[in-house]
Each structure stands twice: as structure tokens, then as C-alpha cells.
Amino acid sequence: MASVSRDLGAGETRRRPFWTNRRKEAAIGIAFAAPEFLGIVLLGVFPLFFSLYLSFTEWNLVGGLKAIRFVGLDNYVALFQDKTFYLSLKNNLVYTIITVPVSMFIGFVFAVLIHSKVYLRDYFKVVFFIPYIATTVAVATVFSALFHPSSGPVNNLLMSLGIADPPRWLGSTDFALWAIIIVAVWQGIGYNIVIYLAGLTTIPEDLYEAAEIDGASWLQRFYRITLPMLGPTTFFLSITAIVASFKVFDLVAFLTEGGPNNSTNVLVYYIFEEGFQNFRMGYASALSWMLFLIIAVVTAVTWKAQKKQF
Amino acid sequence: MRQGTTGKTIVTAIMAVFSILFISPLIWMVSAASKFEKDVMAFPIRWIPREWNFIENFKTVWMGDVPFNLHYFNSLKLAVISTLLTLLFSSMAGFSFAKLNFPFKNGAFILLLSFFLIPNEATLVPRFIMIRWLHLYDTHASLILMGAFTIPLTFLMRQFMMGIHQEYIEAGKMDGAGIFRIYWQIVLPMAKPIIATVGILKFLWTWNDYQGPLIFLMDPKLFTITLGMQSFNDIYSTSYAVVMMAAVSAIIPLLILFILLQRQVIDGIAGGGVKG
Numbered sequence: 001m002a003s004v005s006r007d008l009g010a011g012e013t014r015r016r017p018f019w020t021n022r023r024k025e026a027a028i029g030i031a032f033a034a035p036e037f038l039g040i041v042l043l044g045v046f047p048l049f050f051s052l053y054l055s056f057t058e059w060n061l062v063g064g065l066k067a068i069r070f071v072g073l074d075n076y077v078a079l080f081q082d083k084t085f086y087l088s089l090k091n092n093l094v095y096t097i098i099t100v101p102v103s104m105f106i107g108f109v110f111a112v113l114i115h116s117k118v119y120l121r122d123y124f125k126v127v128f129f130i131p132y133i134a135t136t137v138a139v140a141t142v143f144s145a146l147f148h149p150s151s152g153p154v155n156n157l158l159m160s161l162g163i164a165d166p167p168r169w170l171g172s173t174d175f176a177l178w179a180i181i182i183v184a185v186w187q188g189i190g191y192n193i194v195i196y197l198a199g200l201t202t203i204p205e206d207l208y209e210a211a212e213i214d215g216a217s218w219l220q221r222f223y224r225i226t227l228p229m230l231g232p233t234t235f236f237l238s239i240t241a242i243v244a245s246f247k248v249f250d251l252v253a254f255l256t257e258g259g260p261n262n263s264t265n266v267l268v269y270y271i272f273e274e275g276f277q278n279f280r281m282g283y284a285s286a287l288s289w290m291l292f293l294i295i296a297v298v299t300a301v302t303w304k305a306q307k308k309q310f
Numbered sequence: 311m312r313q314g315t316t317g318k319t320i321v322t323a324i325m326a327v328f329s330i331l332f333i334s335p336l337i338w339m340v341s342a343a344s345k346f347e348k349d350v351m352a353f354p355i356r357w358i359p360r361e362w363n364f365i366e367n368f369k370t371v372w373m374g375d376v377p378f379n380l381h382y383f384n385s386l387k388l389a390v391i392s393t394l395l396t397l398l399f400s401s402m403a404g405f406s407f408a409k410l411n412f413p414f415k416n417g418a419f420i421l422l423l424s425f426f427l428i429p430n431e432a433t434l435v436p437r438f439i440m441i442r443w444l445h446l447y448d449t450h451a452s453l454i455l456m457g458a459f460t461i462p463l464t465f466l467m468r469q470f471m472m473g474i475h476q477e478y479i480e481a482g483k484m485d486g487a488g489i490f491r492i493y494w495q496i497v498l499p500m501a502k503p504i505i506a507t508v509g510i511l512k513f514l515w516t517w518n519d520y521q522g523p524l525i526f527l528m529d530p531k532l533f534t535i536t537l538g539m540q541s542f543n544d545i546y547s548t549s550y551a552v553v554m555m556a557a558v559s560a561i562i563p564l565l566i567l568f569i570l571l572q573r574q575v576i577d578g579i580a581g582g583g584v585k586g
Contacts, residue, residue: 022411028489029410036403037422039459044428047436054436061439110325118322126572127329130336133568133575135518137536138557141543142339145550148351153338156353186335191579198580240584247431250520254540268431275435276525284435292432299427 048292054285061279075286085287088258088265091177095184095266096245103185104237107192112226114193115200125197129190136187136250143183144170144255170256173263180251180264192237199233200226235306242298246291267291336561343367343555350550367555375545378556380531381538388450388534389516392457396512397505399459404467405493409479419468426461431521438525448528456526457516462584463508469581470504471497507578510571515585517564535560 055075059068079085114124131139146154147169158166167175203225211221249268252258258265258273265273271291275284330337341357342350344364349356371378406412407419437456438447446452474497482492498505520536527533533541542556568575 025410025489026412029406029412032402032406036399036459036464040425040461043456043459044425044433047433048428050436051433113321113325117318118325119318120322124325124329127333130333133514134561137520137539138560141539141553141557142335146335151351153355194576194580247429281435288432288435292429295429296427
């Protein structure tokens, strides 16, 4: 190519080779990003729309694709009359409304203490973080023993404190969800501590020094500096924690299988039951879309609330 | 915030008590795993066993009716392969989005991040069907395929690589290195800290995964440690000491890994490593 362009008259523009460095870089750049991008499209985006299609059909996997029957909105109509759906939604909301603020609050308090009021910061960080990384099903087996209604340490402790008739925890329709919430809070605190600690380290020290010079008390500094400066952290935590709370599965699947009597059934576990135990692919897909919409709406609302505030 | 050392000592002491109470369920687990069955539920709790049965319990778990070592190996295999693939794909994409130029790059990156809004749990049913189409149902390959792409970890990679000075890349170009060599010999060695972070996080998440194996595996020979815990609970439902030993075996190696690499784990989580 180069020799050809050299032969051209001086008045003509030199023809550049097609693969300029810039084009080469662009092509390689696209090739480098492509596997990840395509992987996500094929295993995340496509299935999302595939499940939208399935949600308008009835199919139990038998008979292949030909057996898929289009039923219009039937699944959604059924869903809005389905008591178990409402119950699992209600349970999920209770779980969200308790676990998210409680673990955030405890995480916040511990983070503030660990940040500035204790020695051995690394020790505390690690210890409180252990439940978050420990295998959930292994942790669940530990708690199912601890919560054993007649001989478990929890009820033994309650009885020794004078409670004659302690709850039957995982075996009781009134308390099973609470047992799960307790374990979830315990597992979630470490995550909140770590994120709040990261937020606390970004607050410039001179803000506190200036406030101290102005005679602000510890409490004033806390309310006027620490709390507002942690706003974005709290926002980030609320979104991630609320979204995660709608995905709760392991504890429920392992500890109660949604029982007793659906008292711990939650959205994802109900999808699992309908899809993989009853093989109602269409109905489970409709439930999946409800889950997706709920998470999308929650994210959007939290996002908006945050924009108004800051 | 200045404070007297006495105050700090007192708060430290109170927090130390809290931290021990907090971790007591796991201490109880280790203690129960070391006991004879008759002593496990004795109350008041005897934290240090009167009679030790650690070795017998250990033997029951590792050489008993549940092929625990096989489950262990399966988990290890899945975690290692998923981690390596995630490292490959996320570092390539991270490098590309951080350091290379191509049309619509930023748009593509934002689009990729927005896909993170799609909950994995909402696509279980269609993925189950797709995996069956591919004849991958009840294989490890299904879980490896679905575990190879992780948006938040790609995000971590890209953020880190944004911080690598462009001069290193330009210097590489001046020396006549192609983009592959720049990726492999300049960027990856400089990205060691984030590689450690992404690797350990992916390893932990894969090891701990219960939902994936529960839905996509059926053959007990392919079971992971999390499904193995289930088998244990079913078979040894009345012998807590053995079940606790199984729990200890599942958690402790992970714990050691975490304590060794705590910095990477905590920084990764704090930097946006949100579980998908």
C-alpha cells in the first residue's frame, strides 16, 4: 500500500492504510469488551425478555417448545388473585422493613465506634465481617440447632430467664419469619459496618477541627458533620440492602422451605416453588417479572428520594 | 475527635464483649463439633467440651455416608474455574473500557452497568430452559458458564485500571508493543491488587452459592458443599455434633482465606463489590 501511494502525483492525497492505529485500537477494544458484554446480554438481558414472553404462556416443560400455549394475561390475572403470592409479598416486605433499617442502624453505630473510639480496629472489622462471608447454608444449620424448640440453647436461655413457654421459632407460623430475620440481621451487620467505615474515612478531619475551634460539642459535631456527610453512604446502603432483601432465598430455602404453612414464603422462594417444583414455567415467569418490576420501582423511588435530599 | 485514653479503653472493652457475643454462634458451632452428641445441647452451655469427640466427628463427616470430600472437590473446582474465567473476562473488559478508545465506549459501559438492575433471580426460569436447550442441565459447565460474567466485578476492574497512568500505555506503544502485550505485560501486573480482590470475592460467592447448584444440579456426584450440607442435614438430622462438624468444614477454610486476604475482601466490598 505504501509503495502505491508513493507513486501517486504530488497533488493527490496520500491514501492511508485502512488499519490505522486508531482503527486497530478500536477493533481490539471492542474485541476485549465483547465477551463480557455478550455474556451478560445472553445470560441476563435475553432471559429477561424471554421470561416476559413466557409469562404470557402456559408450559410445564413437557412436549418441547410446541407445547407452549399462549394464554394472554391469564397468569397475571391469576397472580393478582393468588393468596400465596400476596402472603409471600407481605412476608418479604416485613423482612425488608425489619432487616434493612436494623442492620443499617447497628452497622452505623458500630462503625462510628470502631472508626474513632476503639483500639484494635482491624480486629473488630474482621470479627463483625465474618458472618457476612460465612457460607449461608452452613450458618443456617448452626441456627437451626440454636433455635431448636425444646433443647436448643436459645430456648434454654429464655427458659432460664423465666420464660416458661418460649416460641417454637422455625416450627411456628408466628415466629419462623422472625428467626430468619434475626439470622439475616446478624449476617448483614458486617457489610453495613464496612461500607459505613469506608464512608467515615472520606470525611475530612479539618471539618471536625474547625468545628472544635468554634466550640461545637461532640454531639453537635456528630449531628452537623458526621450524619450529613454520611448521607450518600446511607443512600448507597439503602438501595443495595433493599434490593438484596427482595432476593432473599438461601435462608428460607434451607431453614423452612417457605413453611410452616407459607409463613416464611418470600418472592424468590415462591418463584422457585412454582418454577422448579411445580414446573409452571409461565406462572413462575410472571412472578419473576413482578420481582423485576418491584426491584426496578424500589430502585427508582430511592434514587428520586436521594436526589431531592442532596 | 480527641478523646481520653481511658474512654477509649472502656469503649474497646465493651466492644470486645459485644464482638464475642456477636460471634458466639460460630464459637458454639466449633464447640458442638468437638463434642459427643449427648453433650451438644446440654445447658448451661459448656464452651470447652468436657470430653472431646472432635476426631470421631471429623471422621464421620469426611469418611461417612455423605461423600463430603467429593462435594468439597466439586465446590473447589467450580470456584476456581469460575474465578479464573471471571478474572479473564472482567480484566479484558475493564482494560478496554478504561484504557482503549472505540466508538460508543462510554454508552456501552453505562449500558452494561444498567444491566446489573436485572436480578439473577428474575431470570432463573428462562436460564433453566436455555441451559436445557444447550444440554448443560445437571453439569458443572452450566454453573461455570453462568458464573463467568459478573458486572460489579467488571466495574471494580475498570475503576482500578482508570487509575493506571496513560503514560505507561503510551510508553508501551512507543516501544512497539501491541495492545495484547500492553494488556498482558503492563496493565495486568499493575492490576495485581484488584485481581486479588476480584478473585477472592468471586471465589467466596461461588463457594457460598446455594441457589445455582440447587436448581441446575441433580446428580449427587456433582453436588457442591452447599448441597452437601443439605444431604448432611437429611441423613444426620439427629446428630448435631456431626452436622456442626460439616458446617465447620464448610466455613473454616473460607475463614482462613478471608483472614489472610481481609484487606482485599473489605476494600473490594467497600469499593462497590455488590453481590449480584
